[in-house]
Amino acid sequence: MTETLAETTAEAEEQLPEFPMPRAAGCPFDPPPTTRALHTERPVTRVRLWDGSAPWLVTGYADQRALLSDPRVSAEATLPGYPHASAGVRENAKQRRSFLTMDDPEHARIRRMVTGPFAIKRIEALRPEIQKITDDLIDAMLAGPTPVDLVHALALPLPSLVICKLLGVPYEDHDFFQRNSSVLINRHSSVEDMVGANEALTDYLEGLVTAKLADPADDMLSELAGRVRAGELTQRDAANMGVLLLVAGHETTANMIALGTVALLENPDQLAVLRETDDPKAVARAVEELLRYLTIVHNGRRRVALEDIEIGGETIRAGDGIIVYTGTGNWDAEVFPEPERLDIGRDARRHIAFGFGVHQCLGQPLARLELQVVYGTLYRRIPTLRLATGIDQLPFKDDGFVYGVYELPVTWTS
Amino acid sequence: MSGAGGGAGSGEDKGVTMRVEVDVPKCVASGQCVMIAPDVFDQREEDGIVVLLDERPASELHADVRESAVVCPAAAIRVVEK
Numbered sequence: 001m002t003e004t005l006a007e008t009t010a011e012a013e014e015q016l017p018e019f020p021m022p023r024a025a026g027c028p029f030d031p032p033p034t035t036r037a038l039h040t041e042r043p044v045t046r047v048r049l050w051d052g053s054a055p056w057l058v059t060g061y062a063d064q065r066a067l068l069s070d071p072r073v074s075a076e077a078t079l080p081g082y083p084h085a086s087a088g089v090r091e092n093a094k095q096r097r098s099f100l101t102m103d104d105p106e107h108a109r110i111r112r113m114v115t116g117p118f119a120i121k122r123i124e125a126l127r128p129e130i131q132k133i134t135d136d137l138i139d140a141m142l143a144g145p146t147p148v149d150l151v152h153a154l155a156l157p158l159p160s161l162v163i164c165k166l167l168g169v170p171y172e173d174h175d176f177f178q179r180n181s182s183v184l185i186n187r188h189s190s191v192e193d194m195v196g197a198n199e200a201l202t203d204y205l206e207g208l209v210t211a212k213l214a215d216p217a218d219d220m221l222s223e224l225a226g227r228v229r230a231g232e233l234t235q236r237d238a239a240n241m242g243v244l245l246l247v248a249g250h251e252t253t254a255n256m257i258a259l260g261t262v263a264l265l266e267n268p269d270q271l272a273v274l275r276e277t278d279d280p281k282a283v284a285r286a287v288e289e290l291l292r293y294l295t296i297v298h299n300g301r302r303r304v305a306l307e308d309i310e311i312g313g314e315t316i317r318a319g320d321g322i323i324v325y326t327g328t329g330n331w332d333a334e335v336f337p338e339p340e341r342l343d344i345g346r347d348a349r350r351h352i353a354f355g356f357g358v359h360q361c362l363g364q365p366l367a368r369l370e371l372q373v374v375y376g377t378l379y380r381r382i383p384t385l386r387l388a389t390g391i392d393q394l395p396f397k398d399d400g401f402v403y404g405v406y407e408l409p410v411t412w413t414s
Numbered sequence: 415m416s417g418a419g420g421g422a423g424s425g426e427d428k429g430v431t432m433r434v435e436v437d438v439p440k441c442v443a444s445g446q447c448v449m450i451a452p453d454v455f456d457q458r459e460e461d462g463i464v465v466l467l468d469e470r471p472a473s474e475l476h477a478d479v480r481e482s483a484v485v486c487p488a489a490a491i492r493v494v495e496k
Contacts, residue, residue, distance in 0.1 A: 068487075069487065069488070069489060108439075108442070111442065111443075112443070112461045112463070113461075115442075115443035115461050115462040115463070116458075116459065116460050116461045116462050118443070118445070118462060119443065119445060119448075119457040119458075119459070119462035120445040120448040120449055120452075120457060121448075121456075121457070122459075123445075349446075349450070349481065349485055350484060350485055354444075354487075355487070356487050357487055357488070358442045358487065358488055359442075360442065360444050360487035360488075361444075362443075364444060364445070364446075365445050365449070368449075
């Protein structure tokens with residue numbers, strides 16, 4: 001008995017690798033080397049988190065798809081064993097539930113309230129408007145001095161303007177919501193800051209929903225206000241959904257625009273192909289490859305097992321936390337040969353950069369359209385675009401739940 | 415499962431019959447099937463849930479339909495081939 005106890009303690013204190021793992025210096029696009037090594041050696045294995053807990057880390061593509069679409073795996077963040085990304089995230093999960101962290105059937109009921117506006121044809125109808133916003137922002141860049149920070153000149157304002165229009169959020173408030181969003185997606189944010197940012201954004205969105213109740217417009221917040229009036233949602237729930245859509249709607253695409261540009265500038269042969277093509281399908285293919293190659297949501301998709309699950313030669317027990325690191329899944333050589341090569345001609349549509357299973361990104365058609373427009377426009381209009389600093393000088397977002405660069409100084413030959 | 419392929423109309427499907435089924439309650443409206451095979455799949459206006467346009471697609475569409483089933487995050491597309 002004593003011996004069993006001792007063994008259990010020893011096992012619990014076993015030296016497990018800490019997660020998240022650091023990327024290698026000089027290889028800003030590669031998934032962390034330790035995570036890649038685990039994918040080869042132990043594709044389903046325990047790791048240690050910030051709070052001492054030891055969830056499973058899953059690194060291979062097939063296992064990841066299997067788990068993310070397995071009904072025995074829950075996204076419910078209030079369940080014991082759920083592997084939270086930080087103390088602040090855990091605190092906010094207690095106070096705010098969104099469909100992101102619900103299971104079906106509740107998840108499906110709420111998610112379907114906001115899926116209509118993201119349907120392919122409705123999003124495609126926005127193309128001329130997104131093209132105009134992109135052209136206007138690039139005009140302003142070309143009219144101004146160099147070097148310019150591409151993040152603040154184009155990458156951030158473009159998706160922010162678009163999601164504001166879709167939701168019915170005044171873009172004039174962008175300093176406020178961008179500042180609070182950046183707190184929410186940083187793993188070093190204190191609990192106090194995290195809770196404060198969440199409350200500030202939720203209060204702000206609740207105010208907008210209240211205004212839309214009295215004076216509805218043709219936007220998503222007005223639709224949600226209609227759900228409140230019909231008794232399907234509380235005003236706070238509607239505000240929570242608004243926060244989720246607003247934060248997810250601008251942060252992710254902004255990082256793809258900036259980091260994608262860095263990756264293309266580092267791969268001039270690929271950039272040349274993209275710049276020269278007139279084929280919208282070739283641009284769309286390049287977008288999928290950049291989504292795969294960069295997999296910017298790099299904090300792992302977090303779940304908890306509801307039952308015992310056999311996978312990758314291991315048994316995940318009911319109640320165990322699960323982290324699916326899609327960065328290595330998208331670099332799985334069995335699915336994407338030579339994964340470390342950025343090849344915009346490859347068919348990368350099977351990537352899981354938007355996740356997989358019922359929680360797969362709601363806004364993916366919008367993200368794709370925005371990226372197709374930007375990647376298809378920026379390098380043609382500014383063919384001599386280049387970094388105004390060394391790549392090793394760029395401030396990469398290693399501390400963010402979404403990867404990217406904080407600033408991207410660029411210049412060109414006028 | 416290589417990264418290649420995905421193109422339609424190789425001709426190898428001549429004589430193969432395909433029947434497509436969609437599981438509407440499972441659909442999460444990711445829209446990937448509409449993006450890949452717009453002649454076979456569409457979405458409801460109100461919530462983006464899948465609408466099957468062509469239950470027996472022609473052979474030149476088979477590759478795209480198979481790809482749609484593979485990428486569907488909710489496993490809501492079933493393809494039966496004979």
